[in-house]
Amino acid sequence: MKKKLFVHIGMPKAGSTALQEFLYMNREVLEDMGLLYPDPRQLEQFSRKPQMMKGHHIVPMYLTGFFWAHFPKKNGITSDQIFTFIRNQISASPAQKVLLSSEACWFMLNRPDVVKEFVNAFSDFDLKIIAYLRRQDDHIQSGYNECIKSSFYTMNVDEFIEDRFLDPSNKYYSHLMLWVNTIGYNNITVRIYEKRCLINGSIFDDLLAQCGIELNKELKLPKKDANPRLSLDALIFQRIVNIICADKAVKQEFSSLLLAYSESNDRETTRAFGISNLLDQKQRDRINKWYSEENELLSSVFLTQSQKEAYQQSKTSGGSGNQHLSSEKIYEITNYIENQNPDLINILFLQLNQPGNRLITDISYYKVLKNTIESCLLKRNLI
Known part of the structure; x- marks a missing residue:
């Protein structure tokens, strides 16, 4: 029987950092429960900063050749070596379920040929894709905070919105269809990153449930937000x-x-799920209008009725628009x-x-x- 391989592909700014913190700190307990979370920190030969890795970002990075500045490439390493390294950990484990997690998969695996290469690399597993989505206006608002905080952007909010409009990964329906066309609709699980949509209101409980694992008392929770925001x-x-x-x-x-x-x-x-009212209502309406056609398709194909309602009713209304x-x-x-x-x-x-x-x-x-x-x-x- 094939082992099940779950791949959490993000999206970015939808709880990924907290999830990876949780999965990494509990990997031994999870393996005893039947779910292997391969140790990203064993990837010393593949990254100059392995101590920072709690997600499997190295997989999409070496596959696409695109690297984050804080996860620099090491010369002479191929994607085949990365895949072999992951597969060896899987083979050595008695666990029948495996979970990989990297939000880099969301925007790096963005072409049919790249998605197909990823799927082929794990063709002897029962591959399942899990994606958490948040509505584009909330996502862009959170992304702006991250880019000012960590990447030191100088754009104002309106300039950032225009820049995000050029990002194809914000077209969620089209993006998910790359996976559907490669591994089939039934192998894709779409969740909405809203507290009311998550099992027990927890991203940790929710992801484990998608993998058929129940949260128990042995599992530790992160003591603080793994990726706090600027006020x-x-x-x-x-x-x-x-x-x-x-x-x-x-x-x-x-x-x-x-x-x-x-x-x-x-x-x-x-x-978690903290409210920020950076965007005013006019900016939110503009973003949601830009993606309205994509979101209608997303709702009709991938979302349940309760997910549709949560997705349409953002937890945050427009702010004051006072960005001074x-x-x-x-x-x-x-x-x-x-x-x-x-x-x-x-x-x-x-x-x-x-x-x-x-x-x-x-x-x-x-x-x-x-x-x-x-x-x-x-x-x-x-x-």
Whole structure:
């Protein structure tokens, strides 16, 4: 009898990081329960940073040749070696079920030939694909936070929306049909990343249930959000930092501090399914109109009635549309950073005074931030 191979393909910003944290920390218990989660951290020969891996991102990356900056490629490695490595772990395990997880599969395995190559590599398994979806406006809103926080984008929200419109992986129906046309409709499971749609309101319970495994007391839960978000105010401040600072390490230091600020000022940033109202209703309506035809097809082919209702009724309504920082918030955040790491304020001061600084075009931000930073430096007798 063939072993069942479940592949959780994401999508990104739909609980994937938390899932991989959970699966990795429980892999021994899960194997005893009959579900193997191959150890991604044994992939030292395939990645220069194996300690960061809790998902199987290496599989789609070596298959497509596209790599995240924080998971750099090692030369001389082929996708066949990756597949062999995974298959050897599967062969050595008595477990009759296997689970791979990588949200990179969602946007990297995006052509019929690549999907077919992936399927052929595991042709001697009973292959099942599991995808978690969140409506495009919620997904884009969450993606913007991630890109400002971790990839240090400088786009404003409207520019980011336009950029996402060019991403074919946001056309969910068309994307899922790549898999249907290769392994058949009955081998695809689509779930909606909404608390009310998940078994016990838990992404962990829900994914295990799709694999025929019940959550038990031996399984540990992550102690904190594996991928926390910036609060709206911290998000806008981080974008300012991204605009005026070129050094990636410096931007990362700001991001870490602003995440701590967010956690202390907005509990939603560390809560699963936390609400963020970055997008206003006009922006949400524009996004949903853009994808309306795709979503009608998605609903008619892949979703149950309850899933349709949840998908159509987003948990968040449009926000205020106020994507600007007040002078009070600039003062509050700047002083928080000053108290935590004064050196970062020194760096901001130097960057603000560089000729050609892009922030000068936004006079309101420039003047308030410059005055606030100068007041911090005056307290330390540095100017």
